[in-house]
Amino acid sequence: MSPESIPSIVSGLTIAIGVMLPALAIGMIGKEAVRSIARNPEAGERIQLTALVLVAFAEALGIYTLVVALVIKFVQ
């Protein structure tokens, strides 16, 4: 593990580990959203909107990790 290759390795590890929990969060939001639409199809539009907003919050956390990984790799 030479000093020149450490940024690449660390960048890869950062993004790989960092998106595990946001992916889980998005999956859980999706599961509850689909279940509640199935229980109450009338409120489908409302639930879809809420789910989209919550997924955006969860996805943003994964994006923060991605930005950190990019900074580690591309900024000397």
Added chain:
Amino acid sequence: MGEIQLKPEYVLQVGNILISNAFFTSVITTAILILVAALLGKSLKGVFGTSTGQLVAEFIFQPLWNLCYQVLGDATLARRAFPFIATFFVFIITANWIEVLPGFLGALYVHAENGANLSLFRSPSTDLNTTLALGLVSVGFTQVIAMQVLGPKAFFLRIVNIRKPIQTLAGILEFMSEFSKIFSFAFRLFGNMFAGGVLLLVTGFLVPYIIPLPFMVLEIFVGFIQALVFALLSLMFIKAASSHG
């Protein structure tokens, strides 16, 4: 492949001011939007007109207005917030889709001082400066509307309330979270678009034929979703900030 840069790349100089390629493209985006708005505006003929331009304009703006009215609930508040929300959506979606436009990004190159060739065009959303500005405008506008609706006394009472100390603690935390919202807006849009641009660059570099196509479709979809999420989140924060109690 040396074109992946987080820093803005300065390509033009007007007097003493350096202009980055993302800012130049955002000026082009604004020019496109003004052109389209002028063309559509000329063919508006009242509430029941059916010219093509009017139908296109209604197709774009009617769902946005319905969204504003449905989330905010109040017609005057919706009418006040709608121009900002619609502009956020239309500007961000144009800026995102310009990235996927074939032949646009690598078209013109400018030779920089240190020998590198910098592309003249770069989607504005891939530059942290533009997204930070958009985040600032969104959160600033939320505060202005909240102060207009609640009145200055109730607005400041929400942050610091001497009579109820526990609410003061929660109010200060909420005040801090307003700043984190700015960065959240900025990094969400920047991260999505920059990563998409890097993805397109890398797949175009590895296998230039056929393979980038599904990734471009993904980019189009992600661009639309990010514009929608920005507008929707601004709307929800406006509703949260201007609701009483």
